[in-house]
Amino acid sequence: MATKFDFYSDEFQLDPARKFKEMQEKCPFHHSEKFDWYSVFRYKDIAAIVRDTETYSARFGPGPDRAKPEDAPVLVSADPPLHSKQKKAITAAFNPQTIAAMEPDIRAFVSRRLDAMVEMEECDLMEEIANQLPMWVICRMLDIPFDRDYEKLLGWVDAIAGGVFSDHDEEMHQNRIDMMESVYNYFGPHIQAKIDQDKAGEDPGDDLLSLIAKARIEGEPVPFNHILSFALFLLVAGSGTTTTLIGDFFHRMMAHPDQWQKLLANPALLDPAIEEVLRIDSPVHGLFRTNNVPVQLGDLEVPVDSKICLMWGSANLDPEIFEDPLEFDITRDAKILRKHLSFGTGIHACIGGPLARLECKIVVEEFLKRFDGIERTGPMIPYPYPTLHGPYKLPVRLTARKEG
Numbered sequence: 001m002a003t004k005f006d007f008y009s010d011e012f013q014l015d016p017a018r019k020f021k022e023m024q025e026k027c028p029f030h031h032s033e034k035f036d037w038y039s040v041f042r043y044k045d046i047a048a049i050v051r052d053t054e055t056y057s058a059r060f061g062p063g064p065d066r067a068k069p070e071d072a073p074v075l076v077s078a079d080p081p082l083h084s085k086q087k088k089a090i091t092a093a094f095n096p097q098t099i100a101a102m103e104p105d106i107r108a109f110v111s112r113r114l115d116a117m118v119e120m121e122e123c124d125l126m127e128e129i130a131n132q133l134p135m136w137v138i139c140r141m142l143d144i145p146f147d148r149d150y151e152k153l154l155g156w157v158d159a160i161a162g163g164v165f166s167d168h169d170e171e172m173h174q175n176r177i178d179m180m181e182s183v184y185n186y187f188g189p190h191i192q193a194k195i196d197q198d199k200a201g202e203d204p205g206d207d208l209l210s211l212i213a214k215a216r217i218e219g220e221p222v223p224f225n226h227i228l229s230f231a232l233f234l235l236v237a238g239s240g241t242t243t244t245l246i247g248d249f250f251h252r253m254m255a256h257p258d259q260w261q262k263l264l265a266n267p268a269l270l271d272p273a274i275e276e277v278l279r280i281d282s283p284v285h286g287l288f289r290t291n292n293v294p295v296q297l298g299d300l301e302v303p304v305d306s307k308i309c310l311m312w313g314s315a316n317l318d319p320e321i322f323e324d325p326l327e328f329d330i331t332r333d334a335k336i337l338r339k340h341l342s343f344g345t346g347i348h349a350c351i352g353g354p355l356a357r358l359e360c361k362i363v364v365e366e367f368l369k370r371f372d373g374i375e376r377t378g379p380m381i382p383y384p385y386p387t388l389h390g391p392y393k394l395p396v397r398l399t400a401r402k403e404g
Helices: 010-014 016-026 043-051 082-094 096-118 125-130 132-142 146-164 170-199 208-214 224-255 257-265 267-280 353-370
Strands: 029-032 037-040 122-124 287-291 295-297 300-302 307-310 371-376 391-393 395-400
Touching: 010 016, 029 300, 037 043, 043 307, 082 096, 082 208, 082 224, 096 125, 096 132, 096 353, 096 395, 122 125, 125 132, 125 224, 125 391, 132 146, 132 208, 132 224, 132 353, 146 170, 146 224, 170 208, 170 224, 208 224, 224 257, 224 267, 224 353, 224 371, 224 391, 257 267, 267 353, 353 371
Parallel strands: 037 307
Antiparallel strands: 029 037, 122 395, 287 307, 295 300, 371 395
16 A cells, blocks of 8 residues: 655645654655655765765755746746856855855844843744844845835745745735736836946945845846846745744743753854754755656656655754764764755755844844743644745743842
8 A cells, every 4th residue: 555645635745754753664755646846855865866966856946836937936946057157156255254244233133133122021033033133134125115114025935935835825826926017016126226226337336136246157147037036035935944943942942841951051052053053943845856857766757847745854863874863862973964865955955044043143132141941831833835834823921030
């Protein structure tokens, strides 16, 4: 009897770890007849596919639906050599020096938010800090106003991210389509102004969109639609995954007070603690590749141009790589921990991974300066769509440090 796997089922979404374990053991390669895509669950198989960029392409997009030829490829949906050229154009915005230079401003923003939370006692951690910080960082990178547009941008992220895995949900899929027009109208004039400044010999600025507008690929400027696609990609991917990481961190620590006490006793464990949270709670279950030729996955014959989901979250729980993978342990060996695939691997590894880690680290560091305790006041509410995995709402009670 074939092992069943339904990505959209409550059984999987509410307890992915249990299902991942079952699939690794009984059905490491799976074909969904309902949605006609394939899933890969073991670490070694996923790593092999990622390395083989000639056989497995990113060109049809990271989601289950097939990107259209007119869609502008951007990093996660670009193959070599275009991918390396695009990455080179934006490297300056994500290099260690640039990220380090952002730290004081990030810390100042986090401090303002946490100072406000000291007065609240009870709050939704996602609403007060986990949603706001990543969006503030993205707004800064894209040179768009956070204070004025935060609520609008957050709504767009929900609609767009929710629509990635929405082909089975017509209402959500249509909502995404409707929202995209508003997003294009918002970013279009902003991007065009930077392109026009560059053409006129003026410097449009040092933000990320300006860097792309000034970049040249084989002597030619980056096309408008490619810059627009990148802005949209960064808005969704750059905010949603980091928001999830911050929420997952506190959710895990509240569920495992013994690990929280270890961190309090040894702050040097913060970096491995963040990696362990990423490992055990991958913000994204997986992303897709498309095979350029017919392939064999286990007993499955996979026709050319099939959608194949690489389950990062499952790879992170593979006992062949991680001992006792379902145990949350912030004292794991750092070298082993860094093997997790939550930010992907290979040429398509997330360029924003170091920035996401820094944001989470600063939140925790500043939190510990202000609070002695944190506890849930209600159940964690997960995302209402399967694109992201983690808290959507996280009601908590905070115990502020007593002065003196």
